[in-house]
Amino acid sequence: VRQMKDGCKKKDEEEDGCTFCGLNPCIKCLNPDVLYHLGHNTDTTDFPKVFGDVKFVCMGGTPGRMEAFAYYIMQEIGLKLNPATKLADMAEAGKRYGMFKVGPVLCASHGMGCPSISILLHELIKTMYHAKCKDPVFIRMGTCGGLGVEPGTVVITTEAVSGKLEPVHEIVVHGNSVLHPSQLDEGLANEIKSCHDPRTDKFDVVIGRTMCAHDFYEGQSRLDGAFCEYTPDAKMAFLEQLQAQGVKNIEMESLAFAALTSRANIRSAVVCVAILNRLEGDQITTPHEILSGFDKRPATLIARYIRKVLYPV
Numbered sequence: 582v583r584q585m586k587d588g589c590k591k592k593d594e595e596e597d598g599c600t601f602c603g604l605n606p607c608i609k610c611l612n613p614d615v616l617y618h619l620g621h622n623t624d625t626t627d628f629p630k631v632f633g634d635v636k637f638v639c640m641g642g643t644p645g646r647m648e649a650f651a652y653y654i655m656q657e658i659g660l661k662l663n664p665a666t667k668l669a670d671m672a673e674a675g676k677r678y679g680m681f682k683v684g685p686v687l688c689a690s691h692g693m694g695c696p697s698i699s700i701l702l703h704e705l706i707k708t709m710y711h712a713k714c715k716d717p718v719f720i721r722m723g724t725c726g727g728l729g730v731e732p733g734t735v736v737i738t739t740e741a742v743s744g745k746l747e748p749v750h751e752i753v754v755h756g757n758s759v760l761h762p763s764q765l766d767e768g769l770a771n772e773i774k775s776c777h778d779p780r781t782d783k784f785d786v787v788i789g790r791t792m793c794a795h796d797f798y799e800g801q802s803r804l805d806g807a808f809c810e811y812t813p814d815a816k817m818a819f820l821e822q823l824q825a826q827g828v829k830n831i832e833m834e835s836l837a838f839a840a841l842t843s844r845a846n847i848r849s850a851v852v853c854v855a856i857l858n859r860l861e862g863d864q865i866t867t868p869h870e871i872l873s874g875f876d877k878r879p880a881t882l883i884a885r886y887i888r889k890v891l892y893p894v
């Protein structure tokens with residue numbers, strides 16, 4: 582079991598080996614605890630029985646992509662399903678997210694943007710807590726706009742930065758701004774990168790900072806939104822400023838993902854494939870077949886990582 586992070590005060594949790602830190606002390610007073618958006622509650626779901634074996638929580642934007650990832654990981658870790666049955670969507674009752682479980686791997690969709698992934702993370706972290714899981718690793722896989730990288734390149738995030746280029750996720754609580762650091766686990770980023778085989782994989786993997794925007798258009802300095810009140814030169818100047826600060830890609834969930842997992846003492850990583858190079862344009866014109874091939878790249882690296890942890894040689 583990993584060391585607790587600095588400043589984590591644990592008393593009773595330590596006794597049952599809980600590896601999470603900083604969680605709401607009142608969770609245990611909720612009888613039942615209703616995880617509304619996942620469609621589960623602690624009265625009707627036996628969390629330790631259903632989720633107790635989870636070691637990896639993988640998430641990505643859409644239910645379809647996460648269902649496909651679940652079937653892929655099933656094959657990669659050598660698990661089999663009765664051919665007549667399908668993987669059940671465990672979050673169907675909540676009607677918001679899709680969630681599929683394959684042995685120790687839980688796969689969930691998070692929707693678009695920090696508010697959507699935040700709700701999911703609150704409920705997934707509580708799921709892991711109720712299930713008494715130890716040290717689950719959380720990984721977000723997704724798409725992004727690359728900065729000076731070839732489309733199809735996979736970017737693994739060291740640290741998420743906001744639209745103001747600050748490594749903090751801001752939440753507003755009681756009318757006040759509260760800032761949470763958004764660093765990610767460097768060791769995990771390197772472990773996932775080491776699963777890339779530069780000799781046989783037909784794509785590059787880079788590590789760098791990620792800018793997380795709260796919008797796809799103006800928030801990412803695009804020129805093709807319904808509104809645009811800046812010049813192409815101002816856009817290029819901003820993207821070059823990002824590059825000068827070590828930013829390799831832009832997406833929309835890494836800040837909340839990094840901040841919430843790190844507050845809970847959860848090791849986590851963000852692995853995204855660039856579907857365009859933002860220095861060359863804004864519109865996504867890459868054909869669908871090529872984009873779905875790109876989607877498989879983060880999944881390939883993550884599957885190799887999971888296999889390596891489950892079956893060390």
Ligand code: R2B
Pocket residue numbers: 642692693694723724725797832833834
């Ligand atoms: C990447 O792609 C989505 C926007 O198209 C968003 O969820 C993200 O982070």
Ligand code: URA
Pocket residue numbers: 724725726727797801831832833856
């Ligand atoms: N996702 C984003 O948020 N931005 C892009 O440019 C591509 C995918």
